[in-house]
Amino acid sequence: MQKKLLLSLFAFTSLMANSETEALKEQLQSQQETTQKLLSRVEMLEAQQQSSTNTSASFSQNAYLPDIAMILNMSAVYRDVKNSDYANYQVPGFVNNDLTTDDDNAELPFNANRGFNLNYAEFAVHSVVDPYFEAFAYLHMHPSELEVDEAFVTTTSLPAGLRIKAGKFKSAFGRLNEKHQHSWSFDEQALIYKSLFGPDAISDAGVQLQWVAPTDTYIMAGVEAFQGTNDMSFGYEDPNLFVGYLKSSVDIGDDLSILGGVSAAHGKTVTKENSNIYGVDLTMREQLGSYSALVWQSEYLQRDKDVNASRDSQAGLYTQIVYQYNNNYSTGIRYDRITKNEIDLSSYAGINTDNLERYTAMVEYKPFPMSRLRLNYSHDRSKIIDGARQDINTVMLTLNIAAGAHGAHSY
Amino acid sequence: MKKIVLITLVLTTALFASLKVDTTYSTLGAITKKVGGDLVSVTVLGSSKYDPHFIVPKPSLLSKLRRADLLIMNGGGLELGWLPPLIQNAHNRNIQNGAKGFLDISHSINMIDKPVAVSRAFGDVHAQGNPHYSTDPHLVPIIAKAIAEKLMQLDEENADVYQKNLDTFTQKWQEYLKGYDAELRSCKGKKVVQYHELYNYFLKRYGIESIGNIEPLPGIAPSSKHTLELLMKMKRNGVKTILQDVYHEKRTAKFIAQKVDAKVVVIPHDVGSVKGSETLEDFYNMIANRICK
Numbered sequence: 103m104q105k106k107l108l109l110s111l112f113a114f115t116s117l118m119a120n121s122e123t124e125a126l127k128e129q130l131q132s133q134q135e136t137t138q139k140l141l142s143r144v145e146m147l148e149a150q151q152q153s154s155t156n157t158s159a160s161f162s163q164n165a166y167l168p169d170i171a172m173i174l175n176m177s178a179v180y181r182d183v184k185n186s187d188y189a190n191y192q193v194p195g196f197v198n199n200d201l202t203t204d205d206d207n208a209e210l211p212f213n214a215n216r217g218f219n220l221n222y223a224e225f226a227v228h229s230v231v232d233p234y235f236e237a238f239a240y241l242h243m244h245p246s247e248l249e250v251d252e253a254f255v256t257t258t259s260l261p262a263g264l265r266i267k268a269g270k271f272k273s274a275f276g277r278l279n280e281k282h283q284h285s286w287s288f289d290e291q292a293l294i295y296k297s298l299f300g301p302d303a304i305s306d307a308g309v310q311l312q313w314v315a316p317t318d319t320y321i322m323a324g325v326e327a328f329q330g331t332n333d334m335s336f337g338y339e340d341p342n343l344f345v346g347y348l349k350s351s352v353d354i355g356d357d358l359s360i361l362g363g364v365s366a367a368h369g370k371t372v373t374k375e376n377s378n379i380y381g382v383d384l385t386m387r388e389q390l391g392s393y394s395a396l397v398w399q400s401e402y403l404q405r406d407k408d409v410n411a412s413r414d415s416q417a418g419l420y421t422q423i424v425y426q427y428n429n430n431y432s433t434g435i436r437y438d439r440i441t442k443n444e445i446d447l448s449s450y451a452g453i454n455t456d457n458l459e460r461y462t463a464m465v466e467y468k469p470f471p472m473s474r475l476r477l478n479y480s481h482d483r484s485k486i487i488d489g490a491r492q493d494i495n496t497v498m499l500t501l502n503i504a505a506g507a508h509g510a511h512s513y
Numbered sequence: 514m515k516k517i518v519l520i521t522l523v524l525t526t527a528l529f530a531s532l533k534v535d536t537t538y539s540t541l542g543a544i545t546k547k548v549g550g551d552l553v554s555v556t557v558l559g560s561s562k563y564d565p566h567f568i569v570p571k572p573s574l575l576s577k578l579r580r581a582d583l584l585i586m587n588g589g590g591l592e593l594g595w596l597p598p599l600i601q602n603a604h605n606r607n608i609q610n611g612a613k614g615f616l617d618i619s620h621s622i623n624m625i626d627k628p629v630a631v632s633r634a635f636g637d638v639h640a641q642g643n644p645h646y647s648t649d650p651h652l653v654p655i656i657a658k659a660i661a662e663k664l665m666q667l668d669e670e671n672a673d674v675y676q677k678n679l680d681t682f683t684q685k686w687q688e689y690l691k692g693y694d695a696e697l698r699s700c701k702g703k704k705v706v707q708y709h710e711l712y713n714y715f716l717k718r719y720g721i722e723s724i725g726n727i728e729p730l731p732g733i734a735p736s737s738k739h740t741l742e743l744l745m746k747m748k749r750n751g752v753k754t755i756l757q758d759v760y761h762e763k764r765t766a767k768f769i770a771q772k773v774d775a776k777v778v779v780i781p782h783d784v785g786s787v788k789g790s791e792t793l794e795d796f797y798n799m800i801a802n803r804i805c806k
């Protein structure tokens with residue numbers, strides 16, 4: 103085939119060799135180019151033919167493989183507190199690592215060590231199951247354990263804007279609860295979330311029903327029922343946790359969007375007493391260009407928890423501003439504060455337990471959408487260590503990698 | 514009086530706009546309007562002033578998807594970074610992948626620039642080939658046909674109308690293309706550079722040669738090393754035109770233009786990206802005028 107083309111080209115060339123015009127030469131040039139293109143096309147087709155004859159294994163199911171992404175999160179940390187002291191910190195009225203034996207409190211899974219940390223390798227798996235279900239799993243491999251962070255199915259074919267989710271999953275309570283650690287804007291968990299729920303927030307076995315209203319304005323309502331195993335706020339042995347929320351969003355012009363929500367959670371504590379949590383959140387996002395935006399996000403959470411027939415009332419908030427300068431750089435600041443701590447603090451007699459707060463700042467660099475380097479600094483004034491109030495300064499450089507299936511960007 | 518007009522307006526809209534169609538981008542929206550006429554109401558999800566790869570998944574898009582009877586997407590991986598979670602959270606069974614109200618136009622297009630090897634070591638490459646096909650006016654009738662067929666399937670009662678709309682539109686478009694192609698003949702062989710490979714379908718169609726990109730790899734910001742290489746290449750090839758899109762930074766293009774005495778032309782990538790490109794004809798005319806003149 104190649105030979106024939108070359109031969110005809112040669113014949114063509116010799117025939118025309120004697121004629122004098124430049125135009126013909128030009129024609130010839132283009133003819134040669136066409137031939138060259140044809141030749142490479144022939145080669146390509148031949149190559150394709152060959153490869154297509156032996157790829158289909160009789161029982162190959164590769165086309166049905168789920169989307170898989172691997173997320174690695176690691177850090178180098180400087181903290182002006184020894185690791186052994188940090189592991190025993192307390193947030194008065196909320197976190198008491200010294201006294202409790204339960205796992206939720208004792209857990210310090212992210213960036214716990216001064217020095218180097220491999221926080222986790224996460225495997226995120228997603229697949230369409232059939233015309234009715236989609237399945238998701240997020241597996242966290244910590245250095246010494248495997249944790250099912252989430253594993254759930256969602257329906258895709260319910261009518262009337264309804265969707266059911268079932269399995270182990272993060273509640274859509276508030277704004278932050280549903281987000282995975284690597285999609286937080288700062289590497290440390292918001293203080294009030296950490297204080298009320300611990301590192302995993304409300305993440306439990308249960309079922310969720312969500313409804314999106316058929317309106318011009320986005321309105322979404324959801325109810326959830328969980329086992330309620332998180333004993334920092336709940337923890338009764340039987341299913342005890344019910345969550346509900348309402349979210350809405352409006353756009354002002356093309357570039358400003360506002361998302362707000364109210365949430366409530368009702369559960370029972372280990373001693374079967376009421377524990378109610380309420381939250382409001384507000385996010386405003388001004389898009390300054392394709393890769394540039396200013397996002398202001400705030401959230402307030404309050405817990406009323408009955409302990410031995412008396413009511414503990416506690417609350418806190420965070421507010422943060424993140425400025426995304428371009429596709430490579432962004433920066434942000436956050437302020438965390440415990441605003442209410444009406445609880446028996448007599449065990450802290452003589453220690454100042456007011457003004458529990460934290461200041462955080464970060465700069466991040468993304469060489470590519472799949473990788474992120476972040477420098478995170480926090481000045482934490484919310485901790486008690488060894489019976490004394492102690493401010494903690496932490497500087498950490500974290501690296502987050504998302505390889506494999508393309509994770510979509512969230513709002 | 515005003516009220517009556519408004520009420521009749523609302524009523525007529527409700528009466529005649531039987532199908533709600535969402536398109537991911539504006540060019541698809543404009544073609545859908547041609548084929549659907551008064552029988553459809555079209556909502557475009559992604560603003561044409563932004564990078565089509567990175568549309569911000571605003572919650573308001575969820576309420577648009579929630580009520581759609583049909584979702585028309587570009588496909589070829591262009592929506593990969595923003596559309597999937599919106600579909601998951603809009604809770605609309607009509608527009609799920611594989612449902613009757615889901616249309617991926619890339620399935621009707623002969624995709625070019627299919628990579629031989631796919632790895633993110635080469636940047637954020639389009640694994641399924643170049644998805645930026647909407648700059649080629651010759652693909653418009655193919656897209657229109659795919660949309661018309663889907664509309665006929667969804668709204669059988671009005672199949673005749675869609676067919677008639679399609680025929681009328683296609684005929685007019687072929688007429689338009691004759692003049693268009695004739696004008697562009699003079700441009701054959703011209704050499705250009707572009708930021709991202711956004712205009713390859715147009716360039717290929719009209720024999721214009723793209724000799725390089727400002728981004729060193731797809732999705733990676735310009736580096737000085739790459740920019741210098743590009744400068745040399747442009748000098749060697751005598752390139753005098755830099756195709757700039759509306760959403761990337763323009764500093765690099767301006768810097769290069771100054772060094773090699775070239776000019777930067779802003780080319781719309783979708784209908785309405787640039788002021789004066791709000792109709793299909795204006796959009797394609799602007800591409801031709803700005804690249805060719």
Ligand SMILES: [Zn+2]
Binds near residue numbers: 709
């Ligand atoms: Zn692209």
